[in-house]
Amino acid sequence: MLIEHGAEVNRRSLVGDVFYAPIFLASTEATIQLLLEKGADANIRMSDGSMVLHCMSAKGNETGIRAILSQVKGMADNVNVTNKNGKSPLIYATVEGHEKVAKLLLQFGANVNTGRTDLGGNLIQAITTGYENLAELYIQHNADLNARDSIGDTAVLVAFKRGRMATVDRLVNAGVNLSAAISDDPKAWEPVQDKVLMWASEFGHASIVELLFKQISTCSISYTIKNAALNMAEDKGYSTIVDIFESFGGFEDPSKDKRSGMRS
Template sequence: MTPSFHARRHTLYRTAALLFGLGGLPLLHAMSATALHEAATRGDTAVLRQQLQQGVPVDGRDGAGRTALLAATHANQVEAARLLVAAGADVNAKDAIQDSPYLYAGARGLLEILQLTLAHGADLRSTNRYGGTALIPAAERGHVEAVRTLITAGVEVDHINRLGWTALLEAILLSDGGPRHQQIVQLLLAAGANPNLADGDGVRPLQHAQQRGYTAIADLLRAAGGR
């Protein structure tokens, strides 16, 4: 493993630590959240309806740049999300740290909300603050069904983020090599992911898998032509 790999990984985790607190909620979460945002976080559909009927903008922002739909997504409040989408909420509206309802639902494996965003205009080419599609963090975090859903939707499997990593590389580099990530590697390869697309240091997926002792993943890569 190269020094530059360590440096990029350290930067990745340091940035995440600064941006995220307990439970994965942004520390940038504003004290100025509106009643609409608060209702969305609680999943209080009655208050949401009342607020919208009173003319509160469905895509109004709180101090962190979040829409109410993104607030509902953070809390995995599916019915609140459905109501907001039906009222015209933008599934691609990004907050101050470049999360959107679509990107966040994909990254966190929130399958019902992910499917909702895909059915209502999710931009499959949109990227997060690391320059990655929703597929990349879904693969890293072991969200098998989210990965399957995003592949089926048509997200590019070989997209490279600013760290120089694809979904396939992150499913190896940032995983424990266990059954979920083995299944994700299999899904990515079956969808046409390039088994020899190297990282920024020229290290290929098979080499990373071998270095970590991920035998099952290495076997999958070899079977797909990895070297």
């Protein structure tokens, strides 16, 4: 083996268009142990600031991660380190859908809310890429349910836009703040629940409409929005949604005196 014959263990070599040190590519416990014994630097960084854990997480190298975390003292302190792009090891595992790696990183103290807040964090990334098992995992590990991505969408909006209705249900039941604004710009203020109600009514998702109305005490939806949503459901023939509107009632137009019903 080249390592045993004096090969430079910390020399970076070009693989594709990226320079890697050997330890970044090690995939077995024995190889990692040998590299470390020969003086490999477990804290070496790539040009973008990525460390061994970043690379192994992106590649789904569960064996390598477990080995280096157990063999290198203090390596667990690096599970939340971000590179120059603001990405943590966990976000790489999330984007690639490496569930076992994600669970391992969380076991060693990875913060589910660390890394690339402009992307919305790991929960939104998992929902965006369709890894619903990862989304559930992150909800269980106290992911910020109300974090926003770079365009102001929260997790529930991202899930809804992509048709991940099981995830929408899960987020609502987990306590997502449906009345949170999607933008910090007051001129563009539009509550999450308004958009969700309109989409649910347009595409026939009765369970979401019902969940929204069950949270009506903490989820203030304007008469105009509710009226528009009801009209949409009626136009599309979604009788179940219309029945839900009727069963909850109490949606009178505040601008009219003694108005009964939602519409004239």
